[in-house]
Amino acid sequence: MDEAILRENQRRGSDARPTLRFYGWTKPTISLGYFQDVAAEVNIGFCRRNNIPIIRRPTGGKAVLHHDDLTYSVIALEDNHLFPAGLLGTYKVISRCIAAGLEKLGVRADILQEGRESESAELSAFCFSVPSQYELLVEKRKICGSAQIRSRGVFLQHGSLLMNFDPVQTCRALVTSDGPVSEEASKLQQRVTSFYEYADRRYAYEDVCGILKRAFEESLGIRLVDGVLTEEEETVKERLLEYKYRDSRWNMEGKRPYEY
Amino acid sequence: MAGFTDDLLFSREHTWVRIDGNIATIGITDYAQEALGEIFSVDLPNMDTYVEQDEPFGTIEAKKTVAELISPISGDIISVNEDLSDDVGIINSDPYNTGWMIVVAMSDSSELDDLLDADEYGDFVEEDEKGR
Numbered sequence: 001m002d003e004a005i006l007r008e009n010q011r012r013g014s015d016a017r018p019t020l021r022f023y024g025w026t027k028p029t030i031s032l033g034y035f036q037d038v039a040a041e042v043n044i045g046f047c048r049r050n051n052i053p054i055i056r057r058p059t060g061g062k063a064v065l066h067h068d069d070l071t072y073s074v075i076a077l078e079d080n081h082l083f084p085a086g087l088l089g090t091y092k093v094i095s096r097c098i099a100a101g102l103e104k105l106g107v108r109a110d111i112l113q114e115g116r117e118s119e120s121a122e123l124s125a126f127c128f129s130v131p132s133q134y135e136l137l138v139e140k141r142k143i144c145g146s147a148q149i150r151s152r153g154v155f156l157q158h159g160s161l162l163m164n165f166d167p168v169q170t171c172r173a174l175v176t177s178d179g180p181v182s183e184e185a186s187k188l189q190q191r192v193t194s195f196y197e198y199a200d201r202r203y204a205y206e207d208v209c210g211i212l213k214r215a216f217e218e219s220l221g222i223r224l225v226d227g228v229l230t231e232e233e234e235t236v237k238e239r240l241l242e243y244k245y246r247d248s249r250w251n252m253e254g255k256r257p258y259e260y
Numbered sequence: 261m262a263g264f265t266d267d268l269l270f271s272r273e274h275t276w277v278r279i280d281g282n283i284a285t286i287g288i289t290d291y292a293q294e295a296l297g298e299i300f301s302v303d304l305p306n307m308d309t310y311v312e313q314d315e316p317f318g319t320i321e322a323k324k325t326v327a328e329l330i331s332p333i334s335g336d337i338i339s340v341n342e343d344l345s346d347d348v349g350i351i352n353s354d355p356y357n358t359g360w361m362i363v364v365a366m367s368d369s370s371e372l373d374d375l376l377d378a379d380e381y382g383d384f385v386e387e388d389e390k391g392r
Binding site for chain 2: 033034035058059060079085086087088091132133147148149150151152155254256
Protein backbone atom coordinates (compact mmCIF):
# COMPACT_ATOMS: atom_id res chain seq x y z
CA MET A 1 0.00 0.00 0.00
CA ASP A 2 2.88 2.35 0.83
CA GLU A 3 4.43 1.82 -2.58
CA ALA A 4 1.08 2.37 -4.31
CA ILE A 5 0.84 5.78 -2.62
CA LEU A 6 4.46 6.52 -3.59
CA ARG A 7 3.74 5.68 -7.26
CA GLU A 8 0.58 7.76 -7.31
CA ASN A 9 2.41 10.70 -5.74
CA GLN A 10 5.00 10.41 -8.50
CA ARG A 11 2.29 10.41 -11.15
CA ARG A 12 0.50 13.40 -9.63
CA GLY A 13 3.70 15.45 -9.31
CA SER A 14 2.97 18.85 -7.80
CA ASP A 15 -0.64 17.73 -7.08
CA ALA A 16 0.68 14.92 -4.88
CA ARG A 17 -1.00 14.41 -1.51
CA PRO A 18 1.45 13.93 1.37
CA THR A 19 0.28 10.93 3.35
CA LEU A 20 0.80 9.64 6.88
CA ARG A 21 -0.32 6.10 7.67
CA PHE A 22 -0.28 3.95 10.78
CA TYR A 23 -0.82 0.21 10.56
CA GLY A 24 -0.32 -3.03 12.43
CA TRP A 25 0.23 -6.69 11.54
CA THR A 26 -2.34 -9.46 11.86
CA LYS A 27 0.36 -12.10 12.44
CA PRO A 28 4.13 -12.18 12.95
CA THR A 29 5.81 -11.27 9.66
CA ILE A 30 9.38 -10.57 8.66
CA SER A 31 10.08 -7.63 6.41
CA LEU A 32 13.44 -7.61 4.68
CA GLY A 33 15.28 -4.56 3.40
CA TYR A 34 15.39 -4.21 -0.38
CA PHE A 35 18.94 -5.52 -0.75
CA GLN A 36 19.01 -8.23 1.90
CA ASP A 37 19.88 -11.82 1.10
CA VAL A 38 17.15 -13.86 2.75
CA ALA A 39 19.17 -17.07 3.10
CA ALA A 40 22.04 -15.25 4.79
CA GLU A 41 19.93 -13.19 7.15
CA VAL A 42 16.75 -15.07 8.08
CA ASN A 43 16.16 -18.52 9.56
CA ILE A 44 13.87 -19.62 6.74
CA GLY A 45 13.19 -23.03 8.29
CA PHE A 46 12.06 -21.52 11.58
CA CYS A 47 9.81 -19.07 9.76
CA ARG A 48 8.22 -21.86 7.68
CA ARG A 49 7.64 -24.06 10.73
CA ASN A 50 6.04 -21.17 12.58
CA ASN A 51 3.99 -19.80 9.72
CA ILE A 52 5.86 -16.48 9.64
CA PRO A 53 5.65 -14.96 6.16
CA ILE A 54 8.72 -13.21 4.75
CA ILE A 55 8.18 -10.15 2.62
CA ARG A 56 10.59 -7.68 1.06
CA ARG A 57 10.16 -3.94 1.50
CA PRO A 58 10.77 -1.40 -1.26
CA THR A 59 12.93 0.50 1.24
CA GLY A 60 16.45 -0.19 2.44
CA GLY A 61 17.67 -1.13 5.86
CA LYS A 62 17.63 -4.39 7.74
CA ALA A 63 15.17 -7.12 8.70
CA VAL A 64 12.30 -6.50 11.13
CA LEU A 65 10.11 -9.10 12.84
CA HIS A 66 6.77 -7.33 12.94
CA HIS A 67 4.06 -8.40 15.31
CA ASP A 68 3.46 -6.31 18.33
CA ASP A 69 4.64 -3.12 16.70
CA LEU A 70 3.03 -0.07 15.22
CA THR A 71 4.26 0.79 11.75
CA TYR A 72 4.14 4.31 10.36
CA SER A 73 4.71 5.55 6.85
CA VAL A 74 5.15 9.02 5.43
CA ILE A 75 4.99 9.65 1.69
CA ALA A 76 5.59 13.15 0.32
CA LEU A 77 7.36 15.12 -2.37
CA GLU A 78 11.07 15.53 -1.62
CA ASP A 79 10.72 19.29 -1.93
CA ASN A 80 7.73 19.49 0.44
CA HIS A 81 8.47 22.47 2.68
CA LEU A 82 7.77 20.43 5.83
CA PHE A 83 10.92 18.37 5.29
CA PRO A 84 14.42 19.82 5.05
CA ALA A 85 16.71 18.96 2.16
CA GLY A 86 18.90 15.90 2.43
CA LEU A 87 18.20 12.29 3.22
CA LEU A 88 18.58 12.65 6.94
CA GLY A 89 16.25 15.65 7.16
CA THR A 90 13.16 13.47 6.97
CA TYR A 91 14.50 11.12 9.65
CA LYS A 92 15.08 14.05 11.95
CA VAL A 93 11.66 15.66 11.42
CA ILE A 94 9.70 12.41 11.63
CA SER A 95 11.61 11.25 14.73
CA ARG A 96 10.79 14.57 16.36
CA CYS A 97 7.07 14.02 15.68
CA ILE A 98 7.11 10.46 17.05
CA ALA A 99 9.12 11.53 20.11
CA ALA A 100 6.51 14.23 20.79
CA GLY A 101 3.77 11.59 20.51
CA LEU A 102 5.59 9.21 22.85
CA GLU A 103 6.03 12.02 25.35
CA LYS A 104 2.25 12.56 25.36
CA LEU A 105 1.94 8.84 26.10
CA GLY A 106 4.34 9.11 29.02
CA VAL A 107 7.45 7.68 27.31
CA ARG A 108 10.45 9.93 26.96
CA ALA A 109 12.50 9.13 23.83
CA ASP A 110 15.72 10.78 22.66
CA ILE A 111 16.81 11.33 19.08
CA LEU A 112 20.23 9.79 18.48
CA GLN A 113 22.56 12.43 17.06
CA GLU A 114 25.30 10.07 15.83
CA GLY A 115 24.86 6.56 14.39
CA ARG A 116 26.53 3.56 16.05
CA GLU A 117 28.17 0.40 14.76
CA SER A 118 26.76 -3.08 15.33
CA GLU A 119 28.52 -5.03 18.06
CA SER A 120 27.21 -8.44 17.08
CA ALA A 121 27.96 -10.08 13.74
CA GLU A 122 25.17 -12.65 14.22
CA LEU A 123 22.50 -10.00 14.56
CA SER A 124 23.89 -7.33 12.28
CA ALA A 125 21.08 -8.11 9.80
CA PHE A 126 18.45 -7.14 12.37
CA CYS A 127 17.18 -3.58 12.13
CA PHE A 128 16.98 -2.93 15.85
CA SER A 129 20.45 -4.27 16.66
CA VAL A 130 22.08 -1.00 15.72
CA PRO A 131 20.62 2.51 15.93
CA SER A 132 21.31 4.99 13.16
CA GLN A 133 21.50 8.76 13.25
CA TYR A 134 18.19 10.45 14.16
CA GLU A 135 16.54 7.21 15.27
CA LEU A 136 14.70 7.02 18.58
CA LEU A 137 16.06 5.58 21.80
CA VAL A 138 14.65 5.28 25.29
CA GLU A 139 17.38 5.16 27.91
CA LYS A 140 19.91 4.39 25.16
CA ARG A 141 17.92 1.44 23.79
CA LYS A 142 16.34 1.61 20.33
CA ILE A 143 12.54 1.73 20.20
CA CYS A 144 11.81 2.74 16.62
CA GLY A 145 13.67 1.84 13.40
CA SER A 146 13.06 3.47 10.02
CA ALA A 147 13.97 3.10 6.36
CA GLN A 148 13.25 4.98 3.17
CA ILE A 149 13.21 5.00 -0.62
CA ARG A 150 13.46 8.00 -2.90
CA SER A 151 12.33 7.99 -6.48
CA ARG A 152 11.37 10.63 -9.01
CA GLY A 153 11.04 13.43 -6.50
CA VAL A 154 9.01 11.49 -3.91
CA PHE A 155 10.16 9.84 -0.69
CA LEU A 156 8.57 7.04 1.27
CA GLN A 157 9.81 6.56 4.80
CA HIS A 158 8.37 3.91 7.03
CA GLY A 159 9.35 2.60 10.40
CA SER A 160 8.44 0.25 13.18
CA LEU A 161 7.69 1.42 16.71
CA LEU A 162 7.98 -1.56 19.05
CA MET A 163 5.02 -1.84 21.41
CA ASN A 164 6.29 -5.07 22.97
CA PHE A 165 9.53 -6.85 22.16
CA ASP A 166 10.32 -10.56 22.23
CA PRO A 167 14.11 -10.95 21.87
CA VAL A 168 14.03 -14.76 21.91
CA GLN A 169 11.48 -15.05 19.08
CA THR A 170 13.36 -12.36 17.16
CA CYS A 171 16.65 -14.20 17.47
CA ARG A 172 15.09 -17.52 16.48
CA ALA A 173 13.71 -15.92 13.33
CA LEU A 174 16.81 -13.96 12.44
CA VAL A 175 19.76 -16.07 13.56
CA THR A 176 20.24 -18.41 10.61
CA SER A 177 21.49 -21.42 12.58
CA ASP A 178 19.10 -23.45 14.72
CA GLY A 179 20.19 -23.86 18.32
CA PRO A 180 20.20 -21.91 21.55
CA VAL A 181 19.79 -18.18 21.13
CA SER A 182 19.83 -17.09 24.76
CA GLU A 183 23.18 -15.32 24.46
CA GLU A 184 22.12 -13.32 21.40
CA ALA A 185 18.70 -12.62 22.91
CA SER A 186 20.29 -11.21 26.02
CA LYS A 187 22.57 -8.96 23.94
CA LEU A 188 19.55 -7.77 22.00
CA GLN A 189 17.57 -7.10 25.16
CA GLN A 190 20.31 -4.71 26.26
CA ARG A 191 20.02 -2.71 23.03
CA VAL A 192 16.31 -2.79 22.24
CA THR A 193 13.29 -1.66 24.20
CA SER A 194 9.58 -1.25 23.62
CA PHE A 195 6.72 1.09 24.43
CA TYR A 196 5.20 -1.05 27.18
CA GLU A 197 8.47 -1.27 29.10
CA TYR A 198 7.86 2.38 29.95
CA ALA A 199 4.17 3.20 29.44
CA ASP A 200 2.30 3.48 32.72
CA ARG A 201 -0.88 1.87 31.40
CA ARG A 202 -2.36 -0.09 28.47
CA TYR A 203 -3.66 1.95 25.56
CA ALA A 204 -6.02 0.93 22.79
CA TYR A 205 -4.12 0.71 19.51
CA GLU A 206 -6.36 3.39 17.99
CA ASP A 207 -5.61 5.75 20.88
CA VAL A 208 -1.86 5.46 20.32
CA CYS A 209 -2.38 6.20 16.60
CA GLY A 210 -4.60 9.18 17.45
CA ILE A 211 -2.04 10.67 19.82
CA LEU A 212 0.80 10.17 17.35
CA LYS A 213 -1.32 11.78 14.65
CA ARG A 214 -1.88 14.80 16.89
CA ALA A 215 1.85 14.99 17.58
CA PHE A 216 2.56 15.11 13.83
CA GLU A 217 -0.02 17.89 13.44
CA GLU A 218 1.39 19.95 16.28
CA SER A 219 5.05 19.41 15.42
CA LEU A 220 4.59 20.21 11.75
CA GLY A 221 1.92 22.90 12.19
CA ILE A 222 -0.52 21.13 9.87
CA ARG A 223 -3.96 19.57 10.02
CA LEU A 224 -4.25 15.98 8.84
CA VAL A 225 -7.43 14.86 7.09
CA ASP A 226 -8.55 11.24 7.50
CA GLY A 227 -8.77 9.42 4.20
CA VAL A 228 -8.77 6.12 2.39
CA LEU A 229 -6.87 5.06 -0.71
CA THR A 230 -8.01 6.83 -3.85
CA GLU A 231 -9.37 4.73 -6.70
CA GLU A 232 -6.04 5.14 -8.54
CA GLU A 233 -4.04 4.10 -5.46
CA GLU A 234 -6.29 1.01 -5.07
CA THR A 235 -5.62 0.04 -8.69
CA VAL A 236 -1.85 0.44 -8.29
CA LYS A 237 -1.98 -1.49 -5.00
CA GLU A 238 -3.74 -4.45 -6.63
CA ARG A 239 -1.23 -4.47 -9.48
CA LEU A 240 1.72 -4.33 -7.08
CA LEU A 241 0.28 -7.16 -4.98
CA GLU A 242 -0.16 -9.33 -8.05
CA TYR A 243 3.19 -8.68 -9.70
CA LYS A 244 5.44 -7.99 -6.75
CA TYR A 245 4.41 -8.45 -3.16
CA ARG A 246 2.68 -11.82 -3.57
CA ASP A 247 5.50 -13.18 -5.70
CA SER A 248 8.31 -15.14 -4.08
CA ARG A 249 10.71 -14.01 -6.79
CA TRP A 250 10.52 -10.51 -5.30
CA ASN A 251 10.13 -11.53 -1.67
CA MET A 252 12.70 -14.31 -1.53
CA GLU A 253 15.06 -13.58 -4.43
CA GLY A 254 14.84 -9.81 -4.62
CA LYS A 255 14.17 -9.86 -8.36
CA ARG A 256 12.26 -6.89 -9.65
CA PRO A 257 9.07 -7.71 -11.59
CA TYR A 258 10.53 -6.81 -14.99
CA GLU A 259 13.29 -9.39 -14.43
CA TYR A 260 10.86 -12.35 -13.99
CA MET B 261 29.59 23.28 -8.33
CA ALA B 262 32.52 20.89 -8.62
CA GLY B 263 32.64 17.74 -10.66
CA PHE B 264 30.58 18.71 -13.72
CA THR B 265 31.99 17.65 -17.04
CA ASP B 266 31.39 19.50 -20.30
CA ASP B 267 31.09 16.47 -22.59
CA LEU B 268 28.06 15.10 -20.74
CA LEU B 269 24.32 15.63 -20.75
CA PHE B 270 22.34 15.50 -17.51
CA SER B 271 18.81 14.58 -16.46
CA ARG B 272 16.71 16.24 -13.80
CA GLU B 273 16.80 12.85 -12.03
CA HIS B 274 20.57 13.30 -11.53
CA THR B 275 21.91 10.86 -14.10
CA TRP B 276 24.53 11.73 -16.73
CA VAL B 277 24.80 10.51 -20.31
CA ARG B 278 27.95 10.35 -22.48
CA ILE B 279 27.07 10.03 -26.16
CA ASP B 280 29.11 8.25 -28.80
CA GLY B 281 27.06 8.00 -32.01
CA ASN B 282 24.01 5.97 -31.10
CA ILE B 283 25.54 4.62 -27.91
CA ALA B 284 24.91 6.22 -24.51
CA THR B 285 26.87 5.52 -21.33
CA ILE B 286 24.90 6.32 -18.17
CA GLY B 287 25.84 6.96 -14.53
CA ILE B 288 24.80 9.16 -11.63
CA THR B 289 26.10 12.67 -11.09
CA ASP B 290 28.61 13.82 -8.53
CA TYR B 291 25.81 15.81 -6.89
CA ALA B 292 23.70 12.63 -6.56
CA GLN B 293 26.49 10.49 -5.12
CA GLU B 294 27.31 13.19 -2.61
CA ALA B 295 23.67 13.56 -1.56
CA LEU B 296 23.32 9.79 -1.15
CA GLY B 297 26.49 9.42 0.89
CA GLU B 298 28.29 6.08 1.14
CA ILE B 299 26.81 3.67 -1.41
CA PHE B 300 26.55 0.03 -0.26
CA SER B 301 25.15 -1.72 -3.30
CA VAL B 302 23.59 -1.20 -6.69
CA ASP B 303 21.05 -3.35 -8.48
CA LEU B 304 21.26 -3.06 -12.27
CA PRO B 305 19.32 -4.91 -14.96
CA ASN B 306 20.83 -7.60 -17.19
CA MET B 307 22.16 -7.04 -20.69
CA ASP B 308 19.50 -6.82 -23.40
CA THR B 309 16.92 -5.36 -21.02
CA TYR B 310 15.02 -2.50 -22.64
CA VAL B 311 15.02 0.64 -20.53
CA GLU B 312 12.56 3.44 -21.02
CA GLN B 313 13.11 7.16 -20.62
CA ASP B 314 11.92 8.44 -17.20
CA GLU B 315 11.34 4.89 -15.92
CA PRO B 316 13.40 3.13 -13.22
CA PHE B 317 16.28 0.99 -14.50
CA GLY B 318 17.97 0.12 -11.25
CA THR B 319 18.30 0.83 -7.56
CA ILE B 320 21.04 2.11 -5.30
CA GLU B 321 21.32 1.39 -1.60
CA ALA B 322 23.09 4.08 0.35
CA LYS B 323 23.56 4.39 4.09
CA LYS B 324 20.09 5.68 4.93
CA THR B 325 18.02 5.31 1.78
CA VAL B 326 17.25 3.34 -1.31
CA ALA B 327 17.14 5.45 -4.47
CA GLU B 328 15.65 4.38 -7.77
CA LEU B 329 17.73 5.13 -10.85
CA ILE B 330 15.66 6.77 -13.55
CA SER B 331 16.72 6.27 -17.14
CA PRO B 332 17.46 9.48 -19.05
CA ILE B 333 16.85 7.79 -22.43
CA SER B 334 15.25 4.67 -23.96
CA GLY B 335 17.02 1.71 -25.54
CA ASP B 336 18.53 -1.74 -25.09
CA ILE B 337 21.26 -2.26 -22.51
CA ILE B 338 24.36 -3.52 -24.29
CA SER B 339 26.74 -3.40 -21.34
CA VAL B 340 26.60 -3.33 -17.54
CA ASN B 341 29.55 -2.22 -15.41
CA GLU B 342 30.71 -5.49 -13.83
CA ASP B 343 33.37 -3.68 -11.78
CA LEU B 344 30.60 -2.34 -9.56
CA SER B 345 29.99 -5.81 -8.12
CA ASP B 346 33.61 -5.86 -6.88
CA ASP B 347 33.73 -2.27 -5.64
CA VAL B 348 30.55 -0.25 -5.61
CA GLY B 349 32.50 2.56 -3.93
CA ILE B 350 33.75 3.75 -7.34
CA ILE B 351 30.35 5.37 -7.83
CA ASN B 352 31.27 7.63 -4.91
CA SER B 353 34.91 8.13 -5.82
CA ASP B 354 34.70 8.44 -9.61
CA PRO B 355 31.06 8.87 -10.69
CA TYR B 356 31.79 10.21 -14.20
CA ASN B 357 34.35 7.63 -15.30
CA THR B 358 34.95 4.23 -13.69
CA GLY B 359 31.65 4.55 -11.78
CA TRP B 360 29.52 4.35 -14.96
CA MET B 361 26.54 1.96 -14.75
CA ILE B 362 25.09 0.89 -18.07
CA VAL B 363 25.61 1.40 -21.81
CA VAL B 364 22.47 1.68 -23.91
CA ALA B 365 21.88 1.50 -27.68
CA MET B 366 19.46 4.43 -27.99
CA SER B 367 16.14 3.81 -29.68
CA ASP B 368 15.19 7.48 -30.06
CA SER B 369 17.96 10.05 -30.10
CA SER B 370 15.44 12.92 -30.05
CA GLU B 371 15.03 12.12 -26.32
CA LEU B 372 18.41 13.78 -25.81
CA ASP B 373 16.64 17.11 -26.38
CA ASP B 374 15.01 16.64 -22.94
CA LEU B 375 18.40 16.59 -21.21
CA LEU B 376 20.44 19.48 -19.80
CA ASP B 377 23.99 20.58 -20.57
CA ALA B 378 26.48 21.12 -17.73
CA ASP B 379 25.55 24.78 -17.20
CA GLU B 380 21.82 24.08 -17.22
CA TYR B 381 22.27 21.19 -14.80
CA GLY B 382 24.37 23.37 -12.51
CA ASP B 383 21.55 25.95 -12.48
CA PHE B 384 18.97 23.20 -11.91
CA VAL B 385 20.83 21.86 -8.87
CA GLU B 386 21.28 25.36 -7.49
CA GLU B 387 17.56 26.12 -7.87
CA ASP B 388 16.70 22.77 -6.33
CA GLU B 389 18.78 23.55 -3.26
CA LYS B 390 17.50 27.11 -3.01
CA GLY B 391 13.90 25.85 -3.05
CA ARG B 392 14.36 24.16 0.34
